[in-house]
Amino acid sequence: MYKIVIIEDDDVIRENLYDILNHHSFLVEAFDDGSLALKSIKENLPDLILCDIMMPKISGYEILKNIQESNEFKSIPFIFLTAKVETADMRLGMNMGADDYLTKPFTTKDLITTINLRLEKVENQKKEELKTLKHKLDNLNKIIGHEYNTPLNGIIGLSDLLLSSFDNFDKTEIHKYIECIKESGIRLKDTNDKLIDFISYLNDIKTLAPDIISIKELKEITINILKDASKKNNRISDLNILNIDRSYKGFIAFPTNYLIKIIKEITANAFKFSSAYTPITLDFLIIDKHYISINIINHGVLDYTSKGSLPKINNYENGETDFGVGLFIINRLCAIQNCSFSIAENSRIRNQNITATLKIKYLY
Incomplete structure (x- = not known):
């Protein structure tokens, strides 16, 4: 069940939205105060946000800005509810990261269609991300197999040779083989360090101060x-x-x-x-x-x-x-x-x- 947060200071509109979404099997939280809504969003991570623009305490733009500043919440679909239809206002919201607009008054059909389209888009993105992750993990198995096996084969092969024919080698030869084993061990450590970096870099890389x-x-x-x-x-x-x-x-x-x-x-x-x-x-x-x-x-x-x-x-x-x-x-x-x-x-x-x-x- 999808969880939706409504932020609307008009009591009639907020209650109507609550009833409509409940009827369509959504789990709904409704707020007339943007500050309380932000607290709930950060604690409960909803699947979608419906937000009025013009509100007395904190505007919809401020709420959106606050959400966009957090990587954890910025991907939540955000739909503005507005009586303002000026192009400049719509462009401002979209530039700030809003996903869509619903202009008051809107029909139940428009509301549900818009919500479902945004939720479907998120689901498709998740499927693509899982597909990409699976592809990366499949390739990681190939990489690990090659990068680890090459030095490991050297260590195992030379160790077997020394164990089976130790008495046939002089000190110089034994020393040479031990050096080769050490080199393979160092290469294995380098490979391990590199693969740790590789795995961490598959996702977001931490940006360091220059x-x-x-x-x-x-x-x-x-x-x-x-x-x-x-x-x-x-x-x-x-x-x-x-x-x-x-x-x-x-x-x-x-x-x-x-x-x-x-x-x-x-x-x-x-x-x-x-x-x-x-x-x-x-x-x-x-x-x-x-x-x-x-x-x-x-x-x-x-x-x-x-x-x-x-x-x-x-x-x-x-x-x-x-x-x-x-x-x-x-x-x-x-x-x-x-x-x-x-x-x-x-x-x-x-x-x-x-x-x-x-x-x-x-x-x-």
């Missing part, structure tokens, strides 16, 4: 991440940093935690999808005096760009699980921070340059 980061600090953060990755991958000699001495004034406004996470994901993919003894190049560029571009270039393989599909950042939905989690995280974080991320390929005879570009608003 930090003021100078361009000098930005360069230091990026260079340090690349240096750490090159050491981890035993590819220190592959790292090539261009224009390292070039100085830029200005700064960016960006949450440091999110910035580090984005650059780490870009860097990890650059190393993962390129061969040893091929360069990983970092370059900074100022674009049109408004953006700073961080370019990380590697000599990759064609799968890295998924044959042109990469700009959509949807690989995790296309079944390409080995690369999609990191891209999904990058894309989600960039979306809420109003920066852009792209990947371009430049094919050559013997190799293919892959350029991952992070473009952030540049401030003076």
Whole structure:
């Protein structure tokens, strides 16, 4: 049974609405005071709100504004009841987030039809959300299977080898295998951390207050991440940093935690999808005096760009699980921070340059 809240200061209209909706099997609460209605809405979360505009204590616009300020309540369908038919008034309410208008006097048929249409729309949205969630969870199973099994297979395989043939190995070989097991364990932890982020980012991401980061600090953060990755991958000699001495004034406004996470994901993919003894190049560029571009270039393989599909950042939905989690995280974080991320390929005879570009608003 759907629950509807009526907010109407006219006693006759309020009582008539109450009787009509009760007759049509709705659970109804009726108020002549907007403040009491808001208290009830926040405690009981109705399925729909019918609200008069012109009321003495608190107007319908103020009630709507109060509801729209809360993510928990802003999705409740809100229908204005009004004797005012001016276009400007209707536009104001719609711009504030109202879903519909009923102009007094209205018929019972108009009332019930309008309510049912709004409730049906909400139900359809819920069905789509459930469908989307199921799709995401189905793909998550594929991602978890690949991302966990790869390092786990290494740990189990090498452990079995040591257990079954321990006496056949010398200390150097045993030490080497233990190092490999440790590397697989570290990779498994990294995978676990990444999947925790992935699951949390399937829903709304918490918006963090931006930090003021100078361009000098930005360069230091990026260079340090690349240096750490090159050491981890035993590819220190592959790292090539261009224009390292070039100085830029200005700064960016960006949450440091999110910035580090984005650059780490870009860097990890650059190393993962390129061969040893091929360069990983970092370059900074100022674009049109408004953006700073961080370019990380590697000599990759064609799968890295998924044959042109990469700009959509949807690989995790296309079944390409080995690369999609990191891209999904990058894309989600960039979306809420109003920066852009792209990947371009430049094919050559013997190799293919892959350029991952992070473009952030540049401030003076």
